[in-house]
Amino acid sequence: MLTIKNLHAAVEGTPILRGINLEVKPGEVHAIMGPNGSGKSTLASVLAGREEYEVTEGEVIFKGKDLLDLAPEDRAREGVFLAFQYPVEIPGVSSTNFLRTALNQVREYRGQEPLDAVKFLSLMKEKMKLVEIDQKLLSRSLNEGFSGGEKKRNEIFQMAMLEPTLSILDETDSGLDIDALRIVSNGVNKLKSADTATIVVTHYQRLLEYIVPDYVHVLYKGQIVKSGTKDLALELEAKGYDWIKEEVDAAV
Amino acid sequence: MSKDNQILEEFTSKEYEHGWSVNYEADEAPLGLNEEIIRWISAKKEEPQWLLDWRLKAFRAWEAMEEPEWANVTYPKVDFQKLRYYSAPKQTKKPKSLDEIDPELLAIYERLGISLNEQKRLQGIAVDAVLDSVSVATTFKGTLAKLGIVFCSFSEAVKEHPELVKKYLGSVVPMTDNYYAALNSAVFSDGSFCYIPKGVRCPMELSTYFRINAANTGQFERTLIVAEDESYVSYLEGCTAPQRDENQLHAAVVEIYAGAHAEVKYSTVQNWFPGDKDGKGGIYNFVTKRGICAGDHSKISWTQVETGSAVTWKYPSCILKGDNSIGEFYSVAVTNNMQQADTGTKMIHIGKNTKSRIVSKGISAGKSQNSYRGQVQVMKRASNARNFSQCDSLLMGDRCGAHTFPYIDIQNPSAKVEHEATTSKIGEDQIFYCNQRGISTEDAVALIVNGYAKEVLNQLPMEFAVEAQKLLALTLEGSVG
Numbered sequence A: 001m002l003t004i005k006n007l008h009a010a011v012e013g014t015p016i017l018r019g020i021n022l023e024v025k026p027g028e029v030h031a032i033m034g035p036n037g038s039g040k041s042t043l044a045s046v047l048a049g050r051e052e053y054e055v056t057e058g059e060v061i062f063k064g065k066d067l068l069d070l071a072p073e074d075r076a077r078e079g080v081f082l083a084f085q086y087p088v089e090i091p092g093v094s095s096t097n098f099l100r101t102a103l104n105q106v107r108e109y110r111g112q113e114p115l116d117a118v119k120f121l122s123l124m125k126e127k128m129k130l131v132e133i134d135q136k137l138l139s140r141s142l143n144e145g146f147s148g149g150e151k152k153r154n155e156i157f158q159m160a161m162l163e164p165t166l167s168i169l170d171e172t173d174s175g176l177d178i179d180a181l182r183i184v185s186n187g188v189n190k191l192k193s194a195d196t197a198t199i200v201v202t203h204y205q206r207l208l209e210y211i212v213p214d215y216v217h218v219l220y221k222g223q224i225v226k227s228g229t230k231d232l233a234l235e236l237e238a239k240g241y242d243w244i245k246e247e248v249d250a251a252v
Numbered sequence B: 001m002s003k004d005n006q007i008l009e010e011f012t013s014k015e016y017e018h019g020w021s022v023n024y025e026a027d028e029a030p031l032g033l034n035e036e037i038i039r040w041i042s043a044k045k046e047e048p049q050w051l052l053d054w055r056l057k058a059f060r061a062w063e064a065m066e067e068p069e070w071a072n073v074t075y076p077k078v079d080f081q082k083l084r085y086y087s088a089p090k091q092t093k094k095p096k097s098l099d100e101i102d103p104e105l106l107a108i109y110e111r112l113g114i115s116l117n118e119q120k121r122l123q124g125i126a127v128d129a130v131l132d133s134v135s136v137a138t139t140f141k142g143t144l145a146k147l148g149i150v151f152c153s154f155s156e157a158v159k160e161h162p163e164l165v166k167k168y169l170g171s172v173v174p175m176t177d178n179y180y181a182a183l184n185s186a187v188f189s190d191g192s193f194c195y196i197p198k199g200v201r202c203p204m205e206l207s208t209y210f211r212i213n214a215a216n217t218g219q220f221e222r223t224l225i226v227a228e229d230e231s232y233v234s235y236l237e238g239c240t241a242p243q244r245d246e247n248q249l250h251a252a253v254v255e256i257y258a259g260a261h262a263e264v265k266y267s268t269v270q271n272w273f274p275g276d277k278d279g280k281g282g283i284y285n286f287v288t289k290r291g292i293c294a295g296d297h298s299k300i301s302w303t304q305v306e307t308g309s310a311v312t313w314k315y316p317s318c319i320l321k322g323d324n325s326i327g328e329f330y331s332v333a334v335t336n337n338m339q340q341a342d343t344g345t346k347m348i349h350i351g352k353n354t355k356s357r358i359v360s361k362g363i364s365a366g367k368s369q370n371s372y373r374g375q376v377q378v379m380k381r382a383s384n385a386r387n388f389s390q391c392d393s394l395l396m397g398d399r400c401g402a403h404t405f406p407y408i409d410i411q412n413p414s415a416k417v418e419h420e421a422t423t424s425k426i427g428e429d430q431i432f433y434c435n436q437r438g439i440s441t442e443d444a445v446a447l448i449v450n451g452y453a454k455e456v457l458n459q460l461p462m463e464f465a466v467e468a469q470k471l472l473a474l475t476l477e478g479s480v481g
């Protein structure tokens, strides 16, 4: 579904990603871990098409298409979803209105009829249950004044509404309380299918107890320096990153 | 909401769509301005002597006045002798009902999206349409008449209700108030007149559409709204003009009178042709709008959505004379390309316990300049006056400008005046966030801007709010990315 080959990206001339290789197949869950500043969010942003990040080398193929060639909105319409580490506030625009616009543009791209108000609302009701999000939150301005946890929950709610093929969750667990973590993870699990894939960026093993990864990768200095199974996450939890850093830095 | 999106979509990638002009035989005054022309206009309109005298007095005052230059706008001086001050669509006889109106004129309104026919009646909106200088038709007159409400063209009011016109004309905006008001007083051609008798709540929106059609024609409408004690009316004005290379002048006057416990809501969606990308053509919109809360507990509320005109100079104001009276001003002013807007309000607190509220949302894009100019004045007698002003500016790109000029003058120590101002840039973060959910950049801008302006748009009657939203989207087309 997603093939990343030798991906290099820079911000204002500073290289941040230095040769990422990753293969994600339908039905898989990949966890990406790594120290702060190692490039995890950058990778997510590059995949989503953020302009500030200049791809200097490499390619990304998504469902047979050159992903890097598509505008950000078209990547979304093709089924790439990014749950932001820091969701953005849009004053005066309700979540409902925002999602309605988004969903109908996605549908249009896929050659589907727009949803009318009734169908849209019933879809919303259904998905609201999935992540146990309050209607009140959705009628407020998007993310404005939301608590950290509410913002994260709203990201997963949007994911549920848009039904992406590839979901990238950037530290969705940070800011969630213990119950919310379970609820949101359950939501993500229910949305999984044999045709969809998930990339979870996280610092904590705890999330991976709920969303169980098939692979765990460690990103360091813009490269995937180690890959393994979910046991790798346990090892990292116990030992931290120093041993990996040493390995890598010694090899240079 | 579904409707909004649909409309937003529909209207992206369109240029100024009202830019066409219709060829019809115009009955027009010769170019230029002098006493003869004024006599010509007055005679053409079969006006009584007192009105002609009033016009001439205004003209002499105007001749002695200087064009104001304090606004934060620059434009080549208007040559008042090269304008035409009257242009009426030619009709052989006066229409008695809609059926007798020139179908071509009606077709113009259809193209403007205004239907003067039964459809609109069903929606419960009474419409008066002013094309160039003449008021074309007023729907719904019968229904309104039963309640004693008068809603007609200004010329008709002069004929049918001279005592009312005489009493209120120039009572809120004196003929010598300012340069453009004096000019308007001398040459005004038509406009709308509304009178709501004591204790009557007008059951429908009253609405007027103005359109400048003929070339080299100035448009000088005069609107007079009188709400007697304990009455209520909501009035809306919409404007468009065809696309032309040369600049056209629009200098209107709106006067509102509110008696005790009366409430007037005045909304306008202004979409005069703004000129092209390089600033060629477009309307000079120099308008004087003022309301007086004459009676105690009266209320006047101005809501404006300004998307058009090359140059705008406009400060809808409230004189809060009655005790406990309330003045409100809600404004969204959008400028793009080379547009310049200097707009705001004046709230003059005279009565006790008077309150005013100002919400101004400026949006600048392209190389445009957008200024808010507001004055809050609290007179000696106005104990416990309250004002709250919120002036926000949103910038798109870095070649445009936003300016705020608040003037506060307080002569009573019990007054409480609050002023808040913010300036923000439309965030790339916000646009990317929308993009990531599948929303195109144009639609993201529309969404963000409409969210930003929501507090003002919410003041508009529903169907006009939708129209205003699509206008905002249209005006900002191509301003990001």
Ligand SMILES: Nc1ncnc2c1ncn2[C@@H]1O[C@H](COP(=O)(O)OP(=O)(O)OP(=O)(O)O)[C@@H](O)[C@H]1O
Pocket: A011, A016, A034, A035, A036, A037, A038, A039, A040, A041, A042, A043, A052, A085
């Ligand atoms: N727009 C930017 N301008 C300058 N530097 C940037 C920008 N975006 C990212 N960086 C830098 O790139 C590096 C990688 O950042 P990134 O956000 O991808 O890290 P991360 O792995 O997600 O870290 P964290 O675990 O703290 O979220 C950091 O050093 C960061 O400061």
Ligand SMILES: [Mg+2]
Pocket: A040, A041, A042, A085, A170, A171
């Ligand atoms: Mg990060």
